[in-house]
Amino acid sequence: MIRVEGLRKVYGDFAAVQGSSFAVEPGEIFGVVGPNGAGKTTTLKSVAGLLEPTDGTVRVAGRPADDPGTRTALGFLPEESPLYEDMTARSYLRFFADLYDVPRDVADGRIESALDDLELDHRDRRLGDVSKGMKRKVAIARSLVNDPDVLVYDEPASGLDPLTTNYVLEFVRELAGSGKTVLFSAHNLHHVESICDRVAILNEGVIVARGTVESIRAEYGETTYRVFTTVPVEGSGPDGDRHVVRVGSMDAVESVRERAAAAGGEVADIRTLESTLEEIFLDVAGRPTPGSRRVTPDSEAARPVEAERPALGVEE
Template structure:
């Protein structure tokens, strides 16, 4: 459904995205995460057809992302999505349905269905007078008025309270279950871990880890075992009326068991701990990666000079969101 092959975006002497390649399958929620300036927003805006790539290809449903026909098959939700505050939810969504040339009867049915699914109240109140959570729901409904097959959501739960956040995430899952393909970015890695089928982690314009959360954890995470024994063994610490040893392999667990048995005791409990996606993220993307993103004059490769501007610079050099 989405194919990104060698995506590269350069602004002057700054490389915002460097050679990204990934595929997103139909009905999948695909997460793109990384620190500020990693290239996430540039990647999403390129997929949405708002930015032309410097090199590489980006296809959505088999067509180039920038083709006008592609936009009819895609819904985009930017992180910041100001609405026309003098309009009501209904009038605002009808306006965008007209831009997509959706017949009025079809548009009204889609709008009411989306607003029902999102449990949005006050549909005829000025958007300037409703809460941020309701505005975000209207923005999500706007991304659906053309009934797209592909949804590109940049921080869909940005700034929302926990209850509304959970609702939005559940709704994203329902959209994927209905057959829509969702490209999803979020700073809250618990949200990513809970909703995404696969993930790429970006840092300084490059993909540094990819796969399911379990695959990324296997490749980049750590597993430890807390072994509780009824008697002290070498390397253990007191823990109430028991003793705990922290080890990193099942062979070590067995060694603790044998040591406890030799001392006249036994293993009372074993608890496994795996790295969270956030811990892995901090490990692979929390520090600057080797190399750089600035291009020497006359060269097409980064030098050793660092640059932390990232997507902030990219955002400053692209047009405002279509229709906003």
């Protein structure tokens, strides 16, 4: 549903994104993560048709991302999503349904269904008088009024309390389960690890790692072992009535076993520890990235800066 090939976005002499390529299939949640300034939001806005690539192609549901027809197949949720606070949730969503030319009877049913699914109360209260969590739910419902096949969500749980965050993430998972394609960005890597089928790590505008969390962990992470013994061995420390030492291979585990036996004890337990996505991210994002993001006037990548395109459902 989403095909990105060689995406490059240049602002003046600065390359925000440098040659990114990835694809997202129906029913899949694809996470884009990276430090601040890595190019995540530029990537998501390019897929949403809000930014014109300097180079490369972006296709959504078989059409160019900037094709007017693409907007009927796409729902976009920016990280910051101010609402019209004098409107109620119902009137606000009907307004955007009208912008998408959704028939009123269809829109009303779709709006009520989305609000039911999101468990959103106070549907006729001014949006200026509801909580941040409720506003975020309304913004998510707004992304669904046109019943899009593709959803681009930039920090959907931004600033929410843990309970609302878990609810929103579960809702995103249900959307993918219904067959929708989801491109997802979040700073909280635990959320990404728990919800995304595949992940791309961006650093300085370049995708430096990509794949399932398991494949990224296998390539970039490390596996260590906590070995618990009944007697102290070299390098171990106390752990209740036992002793524990951390080693990096099964050969080292066997060495601990032999040392424990020599001291008249034994290995009581072995626990495997794998790198978390956050640990891998800190390692990979901290490595130097080839090339420079600065574009010289003589470079073929230097292009005039394109203006950001307006889009339905985004207020300034």
